[in-house]
Amino acid sequence: MWTLADKTLNSRILLGTALYPSPRIMSDSIQACACDVVTVSLRRQSPLDKAGARYWALIQALNVHVLPNTAGCRTAKEAVTTAKMARDLFATDWIKLEVIADDYTLAPDPVGLVQAAAELNRDGFTVLPYTTADLDVARQLVDVGCQVVMPWASMIGSGQGLVERDRLLRMRETITDATLIVDAGLGKPSDAAQAMELGFDAVLLNSAVALADDPPSMAKAFAQAVEAGRLGFEAGLMVPRDLASPSTPTIGTPFWQQETRQP
Amino acid sequence: MKQTLAIVGAGLAGRMLAIRLADDGWDVTLFDQGERDGLESCSYTGAGMLAPQSELDRADPHIAELGDRSIALWPSVLTRLPRPVDLVMDGTVLVAHSTDEPDLERMARRILDRSPSPERIRRLSAAELGDLEPDLATRFQHGWFIEREGHIDNRQLLEALEAGITHRSITWHTTHPCPSIRPHHVDTDHPHYDWVIDCRGLGAQGDLPDLRGVRGELLHLHAPEVSLRHPIRLTHPRYPLYVVPRTDNLFVIGATEIESDDRGPITVRSALELLTAAYSLHSGFAEAHIVEARADCRPAFPDNLPRVTCEPGLVRINGLYRHGFLLAPLLLETVCQTLAKSEAVSLLETNTLLETTRT
Numbered sequence: 001m002w003t004l005a006d007k008t009l010n011s012r013i014l015l016g017t018a019l020y021p022s023p024r025i026m027s028d029s030i031q032a033c034a035c036d037v038v039t040v041s042l043r044r045q046s047p048l049d050k051a052g053a054r055y056w057a058l059i060q061a062l063n064v065h066v067l068p069n070t071a072g073c074r075t076a077k078e079a080v081t082t083a084k085m086a087r088d089l090f091a092t093d094w095i096k097l098e099v100i101a102d103d104y105t106l107a108p109d110p111v112g113l114v115q116a117a118a119e120l121n122r123d124g125f126t127v128l129p130y131t132t133a134d135l136d137v138a139r140q141l142v143d144v145g146c147q148v149v150m151p152w153a154s155m156i157g158s159g160q161g162l163v164e165r166d167r168l169l170r171m172r173e174t175i176t177d178a179t180l181i182v183d184a185g186l187g188k189p190s191d192a193a194q195a196m197e198l199g200f201d202a203v204l205l206n207s208a209v210a211l212a213d214d215p216p217s218m219a220k221a222f223a224q225a226v227e228a229g230r231l232g233f234e235a236g237l238m239v240p241r242d243l244a245s246p247s248t249p250t251i252g253t254p255f256w257q258q259e260t261r262q263p
Numbered sequence: 264m265k266q267t268l269a270i271v272g273a274g275l276a277g278r279m280l281a282i283r284l285a286d287d288g289w290d291v292t293l294f295d296q297g298e299r300d301g302l303e304s305c306s307y308t309g310a311g312m313l314a315p316q317s318e319l320d321r322a323d324p325h326i327a328e329l330g331d332r333s334i335a336l337w338p339s340v341l342t343r344l345p346r347p348v349d350l351v352m353d354g355t356v357l358v359a360h361s362t363d364e365p366d367l368e369r370m371a372r373r374i375l376d377r378s379p380s381p382e383r384i385r386r387l388s389a390a391e392l393g394d395l396e397p398d399l400a401t402r403f404q405h406g407w408f409i410e411r412e413g414h415i416d417n418r419q420l421l422e423a424l425e426a427g428i429t430h431r432s433i434t435w436h437t438t439h440p441c442p443s444i445r446p447h448h449v450d451t452d453h454p455h456y457d458w459v460i461d462c463r464g465l466g467a468q469g470d471l472p473d474l475r476g477v478r479g480e481l482l483h484l485h486a487p488e489v490s491l492r493h494p495i496r497l498t499h500p501r502y503p504l505y506v507v508p509r510t511d512n513l514f515v516i517g518a519t520e521i522e523s524d525d526r527g528p529i530t531v532r533s534a535l536e537l538l539t540a541a542y543s544l545h546s547g548f549a550e551a552h553i554v555e556a557r558a559d560c561r562p563a564f565p566d567n568l569p570r571v572t573c574e575p576g577l578v579r580i581n582g583l584y585r586h587g588f589l590l591a592p593l594l595l596e597t598v599c600q601t602l603a604k605s606e607a608v609s610l611l612e613t614n615t616l617l618e619t620t621r622t
Contacts, residue, residue, distance in 0.1 A: 019501065021321045022567035023475075023522075054468075054475035055522040058565060072532075104362075157500060213373060 002201065004179060005094065005126045005147055007065060009036040012196070012226050014067065014181065015219070016206025017041075023058045025215050030062055033219035037065045039096055039204070041072070042086045067128065069096035074109075076116035083120055095120060096150070096183075097129040106156045110137040114144060121145030130183050133164035135171050142178045149175065150183035150204060153195060157207045159187025162194050172199045189218075189225035196229025197237060265290040268602075269449050271441045272462035273297070274304030275417075275587055276580055278424035279595050280460060282343055285431045287599060292456070293433055294449055296440035296466060301421040305464060308559035310481060310507050310515045311417035311588045313337070316384060316409045317355050317496055318586070319374045320503065323568055326586055328379050333593035337415065340592050345430050346423040349510060352413035356387070356396055358406040359498040360543060366498040371407045383410040398490055398545055414494055414507050415588055442469050446576030458602060461579040464562040465524070474581060476524035476560030480533045481517025483555040488547030489514065497540055504540050513554070516541045520585070529556040561585055569594060573601055 001008055013035040020026035030038060040059065059066065068086035073079035076099055083095040099116055101109035108131050120127045121144055128148045129141050138149045151171060154160035162168065163185065172180055182195040183204040192203045203226060212218035266289055270277045273295035285291045297303025315330025334352070341348050359367035375381050387408050393400030395408065428435060441449045441463070447456055461467055468474050491514070495506045502520035509515060519533045534556060541548040564570055564582040569590055572579045578598055583590055 021323070022563075022565065024566040027565070052523045052525075054473075054524065058475075211369075213376070 004037070004202070005128075007036075009065075011035040011037075011223065012202040012230055013192075013219075013223060014039060014183075014202060014204040015209065016204070017059065018206055019210035020215060023055065026210070027058065027062060028216040029209055029219040030064065032216040033209075033223035035064065035219075035223075037067050038062070039067045039069050039206070040090070042068050042070065042082055042089065065094070066090050066092060067094050067096050068092065069130075070098045070116075071100075073099055074101075074103075074112075075099065076112040076119070079112070079116040080119050083116075083125060084123075087125070093124060094126045094128065097127050108132055108152075110134060113137070114140045117141050117146055118144035128181070133167040133171065135167065135174060138171055138175055138178075138180075142175060146178065148179040148181060150181045152184040153182050153191065154185030156184035158185055159208055160185055161187050161191035162198075165194070165198070168195070168200070169198050186222075189221040192222050193225040193229035193232075196226055197233050199233050202226075266457040267292070267455075268458045268460065269294060269453070269456040270460045270462055271295075271444055271449055272304075272464060272466060273299075273435065273437075274301065274462060274464055275306035275421070275424075275591055276464075276583070276595060277460075277462035278421065278428060279340060279591060280462065280598065281433050282424065282427045282431065283340075283595065283599055284602070285428075285433055286343065287603065289602075291433050292453075293428065293435040294439050294441050295435070295437055298437050299425050299435065301418075301425070304421070305479075305559040305561055306417055306587055307421060308479065308481065308557045309417050309561075309585075309587060310505060310517050311415040311420070312494065312505060312507065312585075313352070313414055313589050314355050314409070314412040314494070314496075314505075315589060316374055316378050316380070317357070317412060317503070318589075319377045320370045322586070323566075324377045324379070325568070326590070327377070329593055330586065330589045331379070331411075333590050334411075336592035336596060341423075344423040344427045346419070346426055348419045348423050349416040350413070351415075352411055353493055355409045355412040355496055356392070356399070356406055356493045357409070357496045357498075358392075358399060358403045358544075361404075363498045363500075366500070367407070370498060374409075384408070396491055396493060396495070398547070399495070402544070412494070416509060417588065420588075440466070442466075444470065444577070446574060457576070459577050460598070461577065461581070464581065464583075465560055467562075467579070467581055471579075471581060473565055474562055475522075475565075476526075477563050477584065478521040478523045478525055478558060478560050479518035479585070480521075480529040480537070480556070480558040481515055481519075482529070482534065482537050482541075482553060483557070484514045484516060484541065484548060484551040485512060485554050486514055486545075486548050486551035487512050488550055489545050491545070495544060497544055499536075499540065504537075506541060506544055514541070514548075514551070518585075524560055526558065526560055529558045533558075561587070571598060573598075578602070 014037045015035045016039045068090045070079040070082040079099045099109045099112035101107050117127045117129050130150050133151045154163035179201045181202045182200050209219045268289045269292045271294045281293050301307045315327040387406040392406045491508045497504045507515040516537045561584050563584040567584045570582045
């Protein structure tokens with residue numbers, strides 16, 4: 001059990017709902033990793049609008065918390081407007097805040113992001129901002145009231161894993177007063193395990209699961225990796241050292257075996 | 264006396280069934296909410312793709328197997344029609360821009376892994392690509408080719424089917440919506456039928472609570488400077504994007520895929536995406552005329568697989584999603600065989616369909 005803003009959750013995976021081969025496979029994947037939170041895109045899935053009602057019903061039937069996002073917003077103003085619409089439509093004050101600088105890479109615009117986060121925090125939202133691995137931006141997001149910060153591990157949808165590992169580690173060590181979630185760039189279950197070993201509170205996934213040959217199995221694999229990574233972090237990871245140190249005393253080892261161990 | 268049969272919904276499936284069942288000796292009556300022009304049917308908007316293997320990137324492997332067998336039936340369907348319909352099966356070319364190369368390789372690998380006939384799929388060198396599509400050789404260093412795929416001209420087909428129905432003097436009630444149908448009955452104004460066939464697509468949403476619309480948008484461009492011979496599939500992060508060459512330098516560019524029942528006109532974002540895709544494929548599209556922009560919704564069940572259900576007096580065919588032209592001949596053949604045997608099968612799932620059509 002852990003706490004994300006005002007909610008107590010079991011799973012440390014947040015799962016996106018885009019790109020699955022079918023809604024059925026999406027549902028199966030969400031159940032396979034037993035995640036408690038799913039993200040939905042307001043701009044393409046509007047529940048109250050009659051247009052997306054049937055698809056929305058499928059998501060509601062899963063009985064999970066919905067985290068609407070502001071995907072596709074290019075300015076702080078657009079993102080704020082979209083967030084307010086999402087609050088009305090999905091009846092939640094949670095918002096995954098995305099202010100995008102570049103349509104192709106979907107890289108965050110840090111300036112617009114901090115502006116929009118400040119405004120939405122003042123307005124009573126629980127803001128989960130999608131940002132880069134830049135520590136100063138993360139700090140500013142916390143300073144303007146974000147309880148949660150979601151840096152990328154590498155570019156969204158790239159599946160490159162923890163390209164920003166050192167900066168993520170620095171962020172985790174520095175920002176101890178906010179929940180940190182790795183959002184974007186994870187490709188393999190081991191990437192998620194690494195993120196958890198760094199001490200991140202959770203991971204947010206979409207492409208790595210949705211585009212897998214077998215999305216429900218991949219969702220399950222990520223769930224196990226996240227659990228292993230978290231448990232490893234909590235158990236206290238061994239600090240790597242330069243030289244090998246034998247775990248068995250060499251004193252009783254026959255000399256010929258000691259011989260073969262010499263380089 | 265002939266057995267009576269009402270077909271509700273005169274889209275692709277309804278029209279094809281009307282002709283086939285009339286030829287089989289049934290007394291057929293057709294009902295549709297729209298006019299004979301078919302504008303209200305999502306088949307009018309579709310691109311008529313017949314690409315079972317290309318679809319394997321995202322579709323269930325059953326789709327490829329059913330699709331292959333279904334495509335083989337198209338020529339015999341067309342012989343029943345009084346007018347020619349363009350059916351081209353010269354293969355599909357897959358390409359990607361350099362930044363999307365990994366997506367193309369991932370897509371090709373997945374298609375190969377899942378394909379029932381991987382021998383029909385091959386990687387193209389720059390020279391081979393140039394032989395197949397000279398216009399693409401300068402922009403793309405390699406590509407993939409999938410044999411025995413193609414497209415059918417959907418509008419020619421709907422028109423030819425209409426002509427075939429007229430030719431057979433089948434009664435056709437146009438602008439006659441039937442929002443709720445039940446075994447033997449289409450509505451209170453019409454008598455008992457031996458069979459009612461539900462081909463309403465999204466028009467059946469009132470009777471089928473898990474049927475949803477998946478919006479698709481596409482553009483028709485007239486591009487005299489562009490000569491492409493094959494349907495070209497370009498990788499796109501969110502949906503399969505095709506440029507389909509029709510006759511006289513007409514090209515269909517599509518189609519988006521959005522979880523929505525909205526049948527409203529194309530959005531600016533989608534138009535920008537499709538046009539950019541076309542232009543990035545071939546600069547000759549810059550001077551093309553945008554002849555038409557269309558949007559409609561594909562009927563789909565939660566597993567995105569087609570469903571044929573049958574109870575005494577009522578057969579329903581629905582959820583053909585993005586595979587209407589691909590799967591229609593085979594699914595309808597199954598329906599005709601079921602009706603001929605007059606035995607009610609409770610539900611034809613895709614698995615069962617495969618079994619049924621094998622025998």
